[in-house]
Amino acid sequence: MVKVKVNDIEVDADPKDNCILAARKAGFEIPHYCWHESLSVVASCRMCLVEVGETKPDGTVAMGPKLVPGCQTPIKEGTVIRTESAKVKTTQQMTLELLLLNHPLDCSICDQAGECYLQDYTYKYGKAHSRLDEPKIQREDKYHIGEQIALFTDRCVMCTRCVRFTREISGTSELQVVARGSHEEIDVFPETPCNNKLAGNVVDLCPVGALCSKDFLYKKRVWWLKHAESVCTGCSTGCSIHVDQNENKVYRLRPRENPQAQGHFMCDEGRYGFKYIHDDRRLKYPRLKNPSANSNTAVASSRPSDLSFADPWPTVLSEARKRIQTAIQNDPSGFVAVLSPQMTLEEAYLLASYIKGIDPRTKLTLGPVPVSGSDDLYPKGPKGEPPAAGKVKFTIRAEKCPNRLGVEAVLRHFERSVILAESLGKSSASAWYVVGGYSAGWVNEKLDQAVGTPSLLIVQDIFPSPLSERADIVLAAGSFAEREGTYVNHAGLAQAAHASIRPPEEARADGRILMELAGRTGLFNAMALRKEIGTKIAELSAIAVGELGDYGVRLAKYANQPVAAKS
């Protein structure tokens, strides 16, 4: 730690910090465009010019004669930074005037308006007028940059964050700067658009509205979006995300910086893979198969005709409770509950403690763990080869579920071992409680055969499946955006996810279903449940704090594993 003086406020800063980070510690913002914490430094935007000096041994302060870029200037003991002097302010005004010279000022149709650093800095540091008399240079929009990315060329401030991202983080190097001087533009080689699996991040990186997501283009003005802090459930990396929604519809996912989980970015699979939550085929109503009439043709995605405006849940849940009790009394070891690795810790705990509470001879198993291919490591080499160990900056994991470790910990506590549901063999139990929650078809042949046609089949899922078709009771559950709870990622990092929208129609978040099914009083409260789980299950004692914070907490068992983003 070194002592640095920022505008006469003394702070302890890391010797590796630059002036921007040191000033941030002192509570001062040094505006910047091109600098980004996880990218290399180019100092090209000139927005972060500040006065820097040093303290001489005799205590006098010698300021440098010129302004220096704060992003590029290292600090040392006694460094003095001035960010608010008249000289700095005038320079900031001039830099902004220059950056805005050819800017089209089309904020009214720009998707970035509202979260644009050109807007923000112009309000804070800029002038209200331009002295340019010449006509502005107009450039063609480039919709060919990528499948998901559009480039509005004339809004660009040439910070080259996107170029450096494709070179340093994704390693695919599609984007580049072409031409020079005022003709500079971002572009791709012909026929090689920026379509790598991390490409969506350049839209977040772009501090202005130049790179826009085609998926989100003109869908919503950003000031109407409400943000919930959540966790991406696409793979076991467990990227921290913001879920942006308006009027119960999720419009986009954005990565949330978390050095413990994934760093600053997220992959496109996760970013654009949320749309299944608004799929029309989702289960929207709980359904009870009429024991007298054996045909079960009603589709749970449309409102059953016998269901009037009354709430169907009390009937369905009390019937479910009754049948579970009877089934367990008749054949306790023949009752199998399948816990899905899509479940949150709280939901897994509620279900496990409920089933085991009725009879400890019942069996808890782990549902299918979807795996596709192998881990995808970035940055890629020139031929697309994965990086050497220790140089990995981002990983898309092969395990496509968010909480295998967490559910396994719950299973180990209640069942002493982790049994895979698929390994049980044909028609091995008389009663099943199966939890799904996957984004796509997940019932494989083995599981289908293992379940067979039992005397009782309860399915808690979000999409119709072969199992829900023949289930006696279908409980329409919630997707990741509708659930509240904790996920444990591949490195044992427990992160809290918050619900952002309501489930469709009469569907309910899993936690709420299980609270009522287990006969617990009160509302589902993830925080209270975390405290309970933390005290009951030794392996998960770290989450007993309840509030997991923005970055989550590591479970003690995995504390020695390397930090996720780097492995």
Next chain:
Amino acid sequence: MSETQNKPAKKKTVKWGDAPKLSVLDALYLPAIASGLATAIKHAVSGKPTTRQYPEVEPEIPPNYRGVHRLNRDEAGRVKCVACYMCQTACPANCIEIIAAPAPKDDPHWKDRDKFPATFTIDELRCIYCGMCEEACPVDAIELTSIYDLTGMTREEMIFDKEKLLSVFDETVKTGRDPVRTNRGKLGPASELSPTAKDAPPPPGRGKSG
């Protein structure tokens, strides 16, 4: 009310005025009654009717009257609105609903436009006619006309869509009662050189300071 009771403890910002004292004659109220009667009689015998013969004679509407909305067209006849949602954001009654879409770039007619409103709906029943949408509009696309006698048989027909709002424009512009009031192309006061800008320190590199 005395002055001491009502003034705030610290700041003397509020001035309290007392009602004028009435003389004995005023306190009788007879002179006031007489002058009031005189006014009434004067109007009764003057022979000048003050009743307005509406609807046979339509009233003169001041030019800043805020009536039914219209969506203006640009020179090419396209809807001027760029779907920036500023009016929807500013609307205190939540009566505007826009769905934006990328402009059909392949169509040469739309070549210079990026974004346009695919739908633009105003619920005229929910609207409070405050004119905030007009003020918020950065491209002078939405304006309130002087149409004051809007009626309808159903709620549905009072929900105006884009076509209806454009037809209001065509109608009102034709009659000339509501010219396009705003000056397209002229910059507003916000973009003019502010008085403080002249006093700002000269940029370095010019004169002595550089």
